[in-house]
Amino acid sequence: MRIDLHAHSNASDGTDSPAGLVAAAVGAGLDVVALTDHDTVAGHTEAADAVHALPPGTRLTLVPGAELSCVVDGISMHLLAYLFDPAEPAFAAERELVRTDRFRRGRAVVERCRALGADISWEQVRRIAGAGSVGRPHIASALVEAGVVASVSDAFTADWLANGGRADVRKHETDPVTAVRLVREAGGVPVFAHPGAVKRGRTVSDRVIADLAAAGLAALEVDHIDHDEPTREHLRGLAAELGLLTTGSSDYHGARKTVRLGEFTTDPAVYEALVDQATGAKPIGG
Ligand code: AMP
Ligand code: FE
Ligand code: FE
Ligand code: ZN
Numbered sequence: 001m002r003i004d005l006h007a008h009s010n011a012s013d014g015t016d017s018p019a020g021l022v023a024a025a026v027g028a029g030l031d032v033v034a035l036t037d038h039d040t041v042a043g044h045t046e047a048a049d050a051v052h053a054l055p056p057g058t059r060l061t062l063v064p065g066a067e068l069s070c071v072v073d074g075i076s077m078h079l080l081a082y083l084f085d086p087a088e089p090a091f092a093a094e095r096e097l098v099r100t101d102r103f104r105r106g107r108a109v110v111e112r113c114r115a116l117g118a119d120i121s122w123e124q125v126r127r128i129a130g131a132g133s134v135g136r137p138h139i140a141s142a143l144v145e146a147g148v149v150a151s152v153s154d155a156f157t158a159d160w161l162a163n164g165g166r167a168d169v170r171k172h173e174t175d176p177v178t179a180v181r182l183v184r185e186a187g188g189v190p191v192f193a194h195p196g197a198v199k200r201g202r203t204v205s206d207r208v209i210a211d212l213a214a215a216g217l218a219a220l221e222v223d224h225i226d227h228d229e230p231t232r233e234h235l236r237g238l239a240a241e242l243g244l245l246t247t248g249s250s251d252y253h254g255a256r257k258t259v260r261l262g263e264f265t266t267d268p269a270v271y272e273a274l275v276d277q278a279t280g281a282k283p284i285g286g
Pocket of ligand 4: 006008036067193251
């Protein structure tokens with residue numbers, strides 16, 4: 001069983017369509033893939049339709065999910081949510097709030113970039129994002145198009161889009177204890193995404209992770225491209241102490257990042273345990 005529980009489509013900042021992601025998951029030999037776009041479930045229907053349309057003999061299970069943007073003590077962090085009821089109003093309203101504020105913030109980031117001499121426009125960013133939940137990676141792609149930086153990851157520096165960088169503007173993000181409760185109340189299973197991804201900026205303390213565990217967090221995403229081995233060791237120890245499960249996943253973004261789908265995976269027994277905790281939705285297909 002090859003299980004990848006974190007992947008993005010062009011419903012947020014990935015480059016594959018939801019159906020394209022399903023095809024890519026089959027191509028990568030995955031048995032299970034989770035669709036976890038930032039603050040949106042807009043890709044779920046297309047991905048589910050693509051799973052149902054797979055030829056007989058091709059087996060893939062789709063785990064519908066999302067990745068919620070959170071902030072605590074000024075530190076941004078991401079909470080993965082699996083198998084929640086997408087119609088549950090309180091969690092749906094919170095996703096909507098974050099998505100809406102992404103537009104205000106996106107415009108403001110573009111203005112900052114222009115003031116810093118980058119010849120990009122909001123129209124260009126909207127074209128790149130399409131129907132997707134708009135974020136810094138789309139603006140990074142605009143900076144690449146304009147020849148300002150060589151790659152998307154080169155745009156995430158203090159000069160441009162990194163947290164606290166010259167062109168960074170905050171968006172509305174949810175308090176993570178509230179977010180964990182919202183996910184559970186919607187029947188979902190909350191997992192802390194890349195808790196030790198120091199290259200993205202400051203990371204939260206073990207104390208905060210303990211608070212999240214007490215609030216109902218299910219797992220830490222440990223095997224992730226942005227974690228070095230000592231970080232993984234530490235997170236595994238912390239998870240054991242706090243009674244949390246540990247997952248592994250690629251955080252695939254299509255062509256916007258170099259990581260391959262299925263490059264990191266989750267243990268089948270952990271996957272089963274996560275699914276058993278969910279009451280909001282069921283895995284699709286398989
Ligand atoms: P946003 O959600 O608009 O605040 O943008 C955050 C997204 O930017 C993350 O989900 C990643 O896809 C991407 N990102 C953050 N830090 C980096 C980095 N250092 N290199 C490449 N992409 C990054
Ligand atoms: Fe992303
Ligand atoms: Fe993330
Ligand atoms: Zn992600």
